[in-house]
Amino acid sequence: MSAPASESHVIRFRMFGGPEVLEHTTIRLPAPGPDEAQIRHTAIGLNFIDTYHRDGLYPLELPSGLGSEAAGVVQAVGARVTTCKPGDRVAYAGGPVGSYAEYRNYPAERLVPVPENVSDEQAAAVMLKGLTAWYLLRRSYVVQPGDSILLYAAAGGVGSIASQWAHALGARVIGIVSTEEKAALARSQGCDHIIMADHGDIAGAVRGLTGGAGVAAVYDSVGKDTFFTSLDCLRPHGTMVSFGNSSGAVEPFSPAELAKRHSLYVTRPILFDFVATREELLAASEKLFGRIADGSIRVRVAQSYALRDAALAHRDLEARRTTGSTVLVPR
Ligand SMILES: NC(=O)c1ccc[n+]([C@@H]2O[C@H](COP(=O)([O-])OP(=O)(O)OC[C@H]3O[C@@H](n4cnc5c(N)ncnc54)[C@H](OP(=O)(O)O)[C@@H]3O)[C@@H](O)[C@H]2O)c1
Known part of the structure; x- marks a missing residue:
């Protein structure tokens, strides 16, 4: 030893x-x-x-x-x-x-x-962000083939993995990014459509891309600046997954906001709750490493x-x- x-x-x-x-x-x-x-x-x-x-x-x-x-x-x-x-x-x-x-x-x-x-570098790059992508897409809102979903920071750490995984699940992925370079990257990683972060009417753009319907789920890691816009992007009964605070923490809001947008669901998940036991941790890691092995996630x-x-x-x-x-x- x-x-x-x-x-x-x-x-x-x-x-x-x-x-x-x-x-x-x-x-x-x-x-x-x-x-x-x-x-x-x-x-x-x-x-x-x-x-x-x-x-x-x-x-x-x-x-x-x-x-x-x-x-x-x-x-x-x-x-x-x-x-x-x-x-x-x-x-x-x-x-x-x-x-x-x-x-x-x-x-x-x-x-x-x-x-x-x-490799070791890949493992360090993918454990936290990849397990997060797994629970976002397979637990917080279970993505179905054909679902339209909206993903913030699509060229970022979690976003790069989640967009590839969602694409592999058959979702139609709308990514939000802040630069043209990130837009090209997000497209190469499975985003079907890109909306620029400084677009003046993100909800309108999402409605335009979904025939007016809105998306099944929004994965919002930006938090404070985007929360209500994200709610406006959802279809009736859609799911808002608020999982980060890159712009600051979301402020308190009334549940009536969910009623007036047609019975929405909101969840504020954290990774640990989805891999709390060793069995859960190993099972989720196996899913993640399996996606890397089969080429769905680079x-x-x-x-x-x-x-x-x-x-x-x-x-x-x-x-x-x-x-x-x-x-x-x-x-
Ligand atoms: N709840 C959980 O279990 C969990 C687990 C892991 C990560 N997270 C959250 O997921 C998010 C992504 O984490 P990450 O480590 O992969 O980071 P990241 O996405 O690589 O970096 C953050 C990205 O957020 C976007 N962004 C939008 N508004 C921003 C602002 N005001 N300040 C800074 N960035 C802003 C930027 O992308 P654009 O320039 O393209 O807009 C930026 O590149 C974070 O909010 C993190 O807290 C949550």
């Missing part, structure tokens, strides 16, 4: 704020606890939720590490661990936060084996930064400069 590492380069922060609060430092690392595995990270996934943790929208106890997704190799395991062994390639998505690290200890039962056909790592440049990666993500998935690499 390899000896556990006793220290690790990590990103930590002591106060909530902008990207400048992120510090690259070295910490002492204890041996893994009885139910933990120590992982040597080879690639770390960057996610918008990391910015909510950093700026305090989702408060953490400070000082804190950051990050909820990574892939790597098991370095050592605690005494009770039976689900993995040193040398295994693994990946994970979800808390506790702290994936912005060279090494870390993590609950072994939350680790998923990475198949041979998936995983593109569009940006890669050194771990120590995490602040720069945050700036680019928040300024809408990234497309697809981004990874941080300890080096």
